[in-house]
Structure formats: C-alpha cells, structure tokens
Amino acid sequence: MLASLSTMMSHGFKSSKQDYTFGPWTVTAARNHIMKSKDIERLAEEMNMPSLPEMMFGDNILRIQHTEGYGIEFNAIDALKRVNNMEDAVKVACAQEWQESRADSEHSKEVVRPYDWTYTTDYKGTLIGDSMQLQVVKTAERINMEKLKAREQIMFFDEVLLFEDELHDHGVSMISAKIRVMPTSFFLLLRFFLRVDGVLIRINDTRLYHEAGKNFMLREFSTRESQIAELKNVPAALYTEPNDIAQHLTLKLTECERLELPGMQPGSDVNDVVP
Template identity: 35%
Template sequence: MEREKMEKEGEGDETEQALKASGAEPLPEGRSGLILRGWLIESCHRSILTSLAVQEWEDKLGSSHLPEMVFGESSLLLLHVDSGIKIHFNAFDALNGWKQEALPPVEVPAAAKWKFRSKPFQQVILDYDYTFTTPYCGSETVELNTDKFGTRTVSGDGHCGLQWEDCEEGIDLVALASKEPILFYDEVVLYEDELADNGVSLLTVKVRVMPSCWFLLLRFWLRIDGVLMRLRDTRMYCSFGNEASVATIIRESCWRESTFQHLSAKGFPSDPAAYSDPNLICQRLSIVKQKTQKLTIPR
C-alpha cells in the first residue's frame, strides 16, 4: 500500500512538472480540465437524470422514449478563447440528433419486450429507433466578447455557421503516437442503454491533451446480441503549431456496421462475448459512410 501511494505521488509530481513545462494552467479546484495554448478544455460528470428531468426532456424532444441512463448534465467543452469558438458535447443535442434522423427500428422479434417490459399489459407498436443511434458529431457555438459590458454573450444554437470544409488531409497519427506526456485525459458517458441485457447502446466522448495538440473521440457503440453491431465515430484533432499560425481542427467521421450473420460468414465468431470491446473489432465492420473535414481558426 505504501509503495502504491508513493508511485501515485510520483505520477502526480510528473504531471505537475509536465503542466508547468508546457505552460498549461489547471482549472480552479472543483473543476476538471486545463487552459493551454489559448484553449480551455473542461469535462463535467454528473448523475443520471431524475424522473422529473426525464419528463422535461421527453416534452422538449417530443418523444416518450429515452435511454435507460441519461447523464444529462455531463459534458465536454473545448473553448478557443480568442475566437470564442466553442465545441461541446452533451446528451440532449445527441438525442435531438437521434430524434431528427429517426432511423427505422432494427428488426428483432424480442425488441418490443426489451423496451416495454415495464408495461406488459399494453399493446406494443415498435415504431421508433430503440437503439438511440445518433448522427451527432458535436455542438458548436460562438461566444463573443462584449467590451461594453465586459462579459460574454453566446451566439448560435449549435448551428452557428462554422465553416467546416471537406478535405483530404487526415489526423496526424504519427504525432498522436509520439511519447508526449498526457496533460489531461477524461472520458464522459452521455447516455447508455443495455437493451434489457441483450446488448448495449452507448455514447461516450474521450479527450486527451498533450503539449503539442488535443485529440478527442466521440463514439456511439451499438451491439444487439446475435443481430447487429454499429459504430459511429467522430475524431477531432487540433495541433497547436506555432503562435503565428492559424489553428486547424481536423474532424473525421465514420459509420461502420455489420450483422452477426455477415461476420460469421466471413469466419469471425458469432458469440456476442467476443465483441465486448469495439476497439478490437471496428476494422471488421463494413464502412457505411465516412468523411473528413477541417475547421480553420484564425489566431
């Protein structure tokens, strides 16, 4: 126990030294994140929605269905202070994307029982996407400095007109693989549903900040045991470069999915237990859609 305590203290000292060497500033006590090279990066973890909040969300979304666990106040925020550009991730906007896209429900005979098991005496009409698959790739707003009042005002409703352009360049994997110290890392769960123990529907966002860049992965992961697996990944990468240059964010979005039947036909296991980690099987899934874009932020 004493050795473990000393190792943790040593790791803490190394992190503190790396923060100081990079010029990063940790956020005040009680907040999780840092300020580095003009970026404020902050994660927030909160408990699942209360029953009252669930009702409010259902009213706003126009749906009587929500995932079993919605972490409605949890979020990840990346704010470029000088330009006011704010990229953030939250459950409400993600579920709004699910509601608007409205994919047809996956055809599974038992699905109606999974989602309505608490209402066994009601007639079930499964007419919505019970997997909560979302096209969500983040929310965007612009915060403008107002010198007159010395405060910030928010412009935009998540569609603030940031100019993402299609591009050929991808994320710099060599830079990501370099042995830089990780100044900040966190994973935020936005919502989750276990499909009544018949699989998983999960939306998470992870962020990693190094002295030269930040990187994040927003992932929707679906596994309906014996039926289907689906991955919708959005990766964002920003290299800090030099102070005089512009900041560029690369965003890669990829939708993959395959049926268990298709995977079995290719010689892969049909046992759902073999597919607990999406990182290990993502390359086995067929690509449905993908695109790469960039956002240029003048310094």
C-alpha cells in the same frame, strides 16, 4: 458480464469538473449524477420520443473553448437530438417486446409508436460561441493517425459518458467522449457503440484533432457496421469490446472536415496560414 463505465462510475460517485488550459484553449470535462426519472420523462416529451436511454447524463459535458468564446462541446441532449424519433431503424424480434416493456413503465404515458429504439446518433459535437463560431469546411485532409501513435507525454486525459442503455438486456447502446492533451496537440474521440445481440454491431466515431499554432481542427466522422452473421470468424468475446471489434466491422461512411477558426477564409489552404 463486463462492468460498464456507468456501473463503475456509480459506486462512490462524486460530481467532478476539470479544466485544463492548452494555449488559448480551455478543455473542460464535467461529470455529474445520472438524470432523475422526472427530468428524463420531461425531456422525452420535449423530444417527442416515447422514452430515453435508461442512464442519461444530461449534465455531463466535454468542452473545448477558445479564449474568444468559440469552440465545440459534446453533450447527451444534443446527441439525442440526432436520433430518428420517427422510425424503427432496427426491426428485430426483441424490438416490440422492448418497446412494450417501456410502455408499461411509469415514465411513458404515450402510445408506443415506431422510433429508433437503438438510439443511434450521428452526432459530431455542438459548435459554441455567441458572436463567432468555428467554420465547417469539407476537406480531403486526414488526421495523421501514425503521428498520434508516437509516444508523447499526456498532459491531460478524461472520459465522459453521455448516455447508455442495455436495450432490455438485448445488447447495449452508449456514447462517450474522451480527450487527451499532449504538449503540441489534442485528440478527442466521441464514440457511439451499438450491439444488438444476435443482430448487428455499429460504431459511429467522431475524431477531432488540433495542433498548436494551426488555424483549424480536423474532424473525421465514420460509420462502421456489420451483421453478427458476418462476424462468424471473430471471437464472440470481442463483441463487447468496442476498441477490438471496430477493426472487424465494415466501413460504411467517412466524412472529413476542417473546423476553421473565425477570421480564416473558408477553403483557404493550410499553407497560406501556417509557415
């Protein structure tokens, strides 16, 4: 079995915090130890969920913040708030077994009830700022992925794991954020990856892109999902590789938004503000 990111991080792990300045923006990547059981139990009660992912990194954060205080960050707790705590979304043979195993653990004192045990989340980030925030406006504009493929020097790169669970050895559910900063732009990918062995593979991606000097960021959210039965012609070795399997999954949803900097008129055209 391939070593997971969390497994690699656990050996000789040291907490770290990196800051990188890009024009008026500061990119912060903080990695800390896994949450303690008692803290996970308390958080589960607050969220009205029978249990939380086995590996919770509640203090891990990837944040992009403007000098004026507004910006966007990505953290595990807000990601979990977008999980359905009322409905068992994937009904498979192992679901009941998995829930019962959690009910017997010392961390769960509640009666087992239906909820999304896969921890699927459509989290797209948390807007931050006290007096002002980025304004979210729907758009048809897309991130120029071809432009991102151009060879450009990477000034800063980091990846932060938010949570991971092996679903009682029946697959994996995990979400992580990674960012790269180039001389003229930055690009962030928040990826939720779910594999329920023998059942399905799902990827929820949030891509965030900003060019220096522009008065907005572009944010694209997509959901890709296929039943394992639909992937008969895909080598099983790819099932554990999100980057490789993504192109084989069926695109179910795409949402495009502009995150406009405060002071810009909502819905105004980019040509009005950028030469």
